[in-house]
Amino acid sequence: MMRRKNASRPARSEEALRLAQVTKVYGSAENAVTALDGVSLTLPAGSFTAVMGPSGSGKSTLLQCAAGLDRPDSGQVVVDGEEMTGGSEAALTKFRRRRIGFIFQQYNLLPTLTVAQNTVLPLKLAGRRIDKARAREILTQVGLG
Numbered sequence: 541m542m543r544r545k546n547a548s549r550p551a552r553s554e555e556a557l558r559l560a561q562v563t564k565v566y567g568s569a570e571n572a573v574t575a576l577d578g579v580s581l582t583l584p585a586g587s588f589t590a591v592m593g594p595s596g597s598g599k600s601t602l603l604q605c606a607a608g609l610d611r612p613d614s615g616q617v618v619v620d621g622e623e624m625t626g627g628s629e630a631a632l633t634k635f636r637r638r639r640i641g642f643i644f645q646q647y648n649l650l651p652t653l654t655v656a657q658n659t660v661l662p663l664k665l666a667g668r669r670i671d672k673a674r675a676r677e678i679l680t681q682v683g684l685g
C-alpha cells in the first residue's frame with residue numbers, strides 16, 4: 541500500500557522526489573548488471589533537473605524507478621511525500637495516473653486517438669471531469685493547438 545506520512549496530508553511536499561539507497565540489478569549471476577548502485581538524491585518541489593551521463597550509465601533505469609514504471613530491488617522512492625516502493629501494482633498504477641507525467645522518447649501515444657484525446661486520457665481513466673477548453677489552452681501553450 542502507498543503510505544502517507546500524515547493522514548491529513550499537507551498540500552504539497554517540499555520534496556518532489558527522494559531516492560534513498562536505490563539499487564537495481566538486471567539479470568543474475570554472471571550476467572548481472574548493476575544499473576543503480578545505492579543511489580540517493582532529493583529534488584525540491586518546483587525544480588527542474590536534467591540527468592546526464594554516458595550511454596548505459598543508468599539514466600533510463602533511474603527515471604523508470606523514480607516514476608514507478610519499474611521497481612528497484614532495494615531502497616526507497618518517495619514522490620511528493622508518498623512512498624512508491626512496496627505498493628501493489630494497482631496502487632502504483634493509480635498513483636502514476638494521478639501524480640506523474642512521463643514523456644517517452646518513443647512517445648507511446650495511442651494512434652487511434654486525436655492529440656486532444658491522448659492529452660485527456662489519464663483524466664478520463666481516472667473518472668475525472670474533462671475541461672476541453674483547458675486542454676486546448678495547454679496544447680496551444682506548447683504549440684500543439
Ligand SMILES: Nc1ncnc2c1ncn2[C@@H]1O[C@H](COP(=O)(O)OP(=O)(O)OP(=O)(O)O)[C@@H](O)[C@H]1O
Nearest residue numbers: 566567573575593594595596597598599600601602
Ligand atoms: N531490461 C534490461 N535487461 C538487462 N540489462 C538492462 C536492461 N535495461 C538496462 N540494462 C542495462 O543496465 C545498464 C543501464 O541501462 P540504462 O538503459 O538505464 O542506461 P542509460 O543511461 O539510459 O543509457 P542510454 O543513454 O543509452 O539510454 C546498461 O548496462 C544496460 O545494458
Ligand SMILES: [Mg+2]
Nearest residue numbers: 596599600601
Ligand atoms: Mg536511456
